[in-house]
Amino acid sequence: MGSHYDALLQHLNDIHNLRMAAAVLDWDRETTMPEGAAASRATQLSVLARLAHEKFVSERTAELLEKAEVELNGADYDSDEVSMVRIARRDYDEAVKLPAEFVAEMTRLTAMAHGEWAKAREAADFAAFRDTLKRIVDMKRQEAEYRGGGEHPYDALLREYEYGMTTAQVKEIFESHKPALVELIAAINEVKDRVSDAPLRQPFDIAKQREFARSVIKAYGFDFSRGMQAESIHPFCTHFSRNDVRITTRFDPNHLNPALFGMMHEAGHGLYEQGVAPELDGTILDSGTSLGVHESQSRLWENIVGRSKGFWKWALPLLRKAFPGQFDDVDLETFYRAINKVEPSFIRVEADEATYNLHIMVRFELEQALLVGDVRVEDLPEAWNAKFESYLGIVPPNDALGCLQDVHWSVGLFGYFPTYALGNLLSAQYYAQAVKECPEIPEQIEKGEFSTLLSWLNDKIHRHGRKLTADELTRRITGQSIQADDYIQYLKDKFGEVYSL
Numbered sequence: 001m002g003s004h005y006d007a008l009l010q011h012l013n014d015i016h017n018l019r020m021a022a023a024v025l026d027w028d029r030e031t032t033m034p035e036g037a038a039a040s041r042a043t044q045l046s047v048l049a050r051l052a053h054e055k056f057v058s059e060r061t062a063e064l065l066e067k068a069e070v071e072l073n074g075a076d077y078d079s080d081e082v083s084m085v086r087i088a089r090r091d092y093d094e095a096v097k098l099p100a101e102f103v104a105e106m107t108r109l110t111a112m113a114h115g116e117w118a119k120a121r122e123a124a125d126f127a128a129f130r131d132t133l134k135r136i137v138d139m140k141r142q143e144a145e146y147r148g149g150g151e152h153p154y155d156a157l158l159r160e161y162e163y164g165m166t167t168a169q170v171k172e173i174f175e176s177h178k179p180a181l182v183e184l185i186a187a188i189n190e191v192k193d194r195v196s197d198a199p200l201r202q203p204f205d206i207a208k209q210r211e212f213a214r215s216v217i218k219a220y221g222f223d224f225s226r227g228m229q230a231e232s233i234h235p236f237c238t239h240f241s242r243n244d245v246r247i248t249t250r251f252d253p254n255h256l257n258p259a260l261f262g263m264m265h266e267a268g269h270g271l272y273e274q275g276v277a278p279e280l281d282g283t284i285l286d287s288g289t290s291l292g293v294h295e296s297q298s299r300l301w302e303n304i305v306g307r308s309k310g311f312w313k314w315a316l317p318l319l320r321k322a323f324p325g326q327f328d329d330v331d332l333e334t335f336y337r338a339i340n341k342v343e344p345s346f347i348r349v350e351a352d353e354a355t356y357n358l359h360i361m362v363r364f365e366l367e368q369a370l371l372v373g374d375v376r377v378e379d380l381p382e383a384w385n386a387k388f389e390s391y392l393g394i395v396p397p398n399d400a401l402g403c404l405q406d407v408h409w410s411v412g413l414f415g416y417f418p419t420y421a422l423g424n425l426l427s428a429q430y431y432a433q434a435v436k437e438c439p440e441i442p443e444q445i446e447k448g449e450f451s452t453l454l455s456w457l458n459d460k461i462h463r464h465g466r467k468l469t470a471d472e473l474t475r476r477i478t479g480q481s482i483q484a485d486d487y488i489q490y491l492k493d494k495f496g497e498v499y500s501l
């Protein structure tokens with residue numbers, strides 16, 4: 001490649017590595033750091049964020065970008081080089097809108113807020129977190145102003161996580177499938193006693209839980225020579241390179257689901273990161289393209305594969321072996337129904353597939369209302385509870401089960417929640433396409449073979465990294481933009497069977 005491009009690439013890779021170093025500190029904070037280090041770690045993260053930001057928004061970046069753009073003018077849109085410059089330009093134009101001081105202050109505030117939120121949540125004491133949340137919301141409002149663009153202030157925040165998607169589009173796609181969800185949940189509610197999840201709620205040895213879940217994700221194709229699994233309060237996936245992908249798990253000694261399905265979920269994210277093309281390693285393209293597409297991968301492995309009957313034809317005998325005596329009387333049908341029990345509940349991360357997107361719609365509407373001032377932070381608990389009742393028919397008994405449950409707002413993630421629901425929709429849309437192209441996939445899953453599915457995902461999605469936007473990717477793969485039809489059909493088929501509707 002030309003010399004200007006090479007200089008730009010080196011410059012961007014340096015910035016990328018600063019960010020990856022910060023990600024290692026972040027991983028450490030979540031998994032091993034002693035509580036007393038909160039303030040010093042906040043400073044360290046803030047310094048790294050500032051250095052990376054200053055370097056990225058510098059004159060040098062602008063100059064190198066302009067020269068590389070001229071040099072590559074007319075080259076192939078899909079090439080690594082043109083993609084690198086295109087995405088760097090997009091990131092740069094976005095990043096220069098934020099003053100370095102603002103970025104450092106936001107990083108410092110949210111690094112401290114995380115601990116305050118955790119304590120407030122533990123004590124179910126919203127008042128203990130209220131003032132900090134107010135400062136965060138004020139800063140997010142300021143950030144939306146700095147970023148600008150779009151019809152709604154929320155557009156500017158959404159763009160960070162789901163580039164190309166607007167608030168109006170999200171609203172439309174949510175409205176397009178909300179009635180079908182509400183109808184399905186009501187139909188299930190009529191016959192809710194047909195399914196029990198009792199087999200999943202027994203004492204389960206934690207070491208055995210870990211071993212079994214790890215064997216499942218290994219079978220999926222998660223490469224432990226380029227990844228690892230640890231424990232944290234809130235499960236997540238992070239990566240410092242396609243060859244260093246970290247996932248975390250939370251264990252419940254009396255419930256099989258959190259660790260098992262949680263590990264499948266995080267492994268889905270991990271498989272995406274491990275599948276990015278080697279040529280993109282160490283560059284700004286070395287990651288998933290959007291959070292919605294990322295979540296499509298985690299939900300696909302957790303739910304579409306991991307909660308399918310075919311999967312458990314293979315896995316139930318193995319589970320019986322892992323927990324002798326605990327599943328001897330549980331047949332495949334009963335187990336399949338147990339893992340697919342539908343029940344309106346308070347906690348999003350434990351929600352079933354039918355109610356999940358309603359949890360997201362609550363947050364999506366509240367975030368917009370907070371941002372434009374329709375709901376004040378001090379009134380958030382009441383607003384949350386009212387919306388929750390109207391969407392899910394239940395009212396949280398306290399704020400730990402209500403508006404304090406999620407970590408996102410404490411770390412400044414506004415505009416992030418919709419991507420979870422978009423991920424659900426995309427998971428069904430992509431899987432339907434995969435099976436259309438490779439009809440042998442369901443039969444292979446029954447035998448514990450996942451390589452055809454993983455290769456398809458690698459080829460169609462993973463290897464591109466950030467080169468293509470979510471919409472470009474989805475259109476190329478399925479011939480159309482994101483839609484809710486495949487997801488609703490998937491839910492109707494599955495829960496029609498599980499609940500004999």
Ligand code: ZN
Nearest residue numbers: 265269295298
């Ligand atoms: Zn996820």
